[in-house]
């Protein structure tokens with residue numbers, strides 16, 4: 290039996306570890322708090338008899354709910370099985386151009402995987418020294434642009450004004466902004482889709498809505514772009530969103546107060562943790578997401594030479610203490626910490642201090 294040559298050579302995306310034993314899981318930017326409790330009532334009254342039938346192929350009720358919340362037309366919404374699926378379909382629909390797709394050199398590592406899967410020609414643009422995206426540097430001839438705002442794994446956010454200026458210069462091909470982490474304190478570019486017909490915004494219910502378990506992602510853009518996505522989706526899978534997930538997502542989307550409260554609390558914990566780690570001598574990149582990227586360098590007791598512990602060592606020591614962070618081989622000096630509950634963050638700080646003391 291033979292696999293195609295391309296697939297043989299393909300290196301797939303490696304998701305963050307899902308541990309079998311109980312750990313404090315801070316490696317995949319899940320939300321540590323539950324989704325709106327309205328979902329609990331919904332599930333209690335759900336009639337299992339409804340599962341006989343296929344779901345609505347257009348996920349119309351959820352589309353209507355999202356359109357209402359974001360003040361756009363129903364025809365401007367596309368829904369998929371997680372934003373990973375929406376992104377995959379968008380790459381297939383828009384980015385197979387003669388000129389390369391442009392993306393930051395350090396970003397969500399699924400993007401280059403889609404390019405390789407679909408034979409998309411792409412070019413990466415280095416970040417600045419401080420690991421921020423400089424949109425001016427991405428201002429090159431392209432057959433499409435993708436970036437995450439805020440970016441991952443850095444948490445750096447680009448302002449609405451910078452995004453607007455960039456869009457003014459790039460009107461021919463699709464500019465896709467992945468706003469998976471937008472609700473944790475930065476400005477969405479959604480209002481700009483009225484003016485820029487080539488702008489596609491992708492978002493997810495996995496992070497801010499605490500719903501990674503049901504796999505719902507969506508795109509907002511001009512009706513032309515959404516039609517393109519539908520064409521490809523309907524050539525691939527007619528029913529990507531199941532009956533129960535659609536109902537749960539509607540409850541979550543409608544509960545704006547809960548969303549705001551949940552995200553504000555995560556922001557508060559993020560800022561507190563960042564300060565504590567900085568006070569302990571770590572380098573902490575400013576983040577507008579539900580994670581922080583840090584360089585461990587505990588500045589232990591004055592006058593003594595500083596204790597240098599590598600990111601990899603800190604990662605593996607914390608793992609032994611039951612705390613799972615994310616270490617990336619391509620940014621060796623840093624580790625990424627997803628924001629957990631107050632209690633989890635207190636335990637994390639105590640454990641870091643304990644490890645640093647032992648190493649001294």
Ligand SMILES: Cc1ncc(COP(=O)(O)O)c(C=O)c1O
Pocket residue numbers: 317318370371372373374397437441467469492493494495501504505506
């Ligand atoms: C930037 C970014 N986009 C998209 C996703 C995928 O989210 P999901 O498929 O859960 O909607 C992630 C997941 O971590 C992400 O970090």
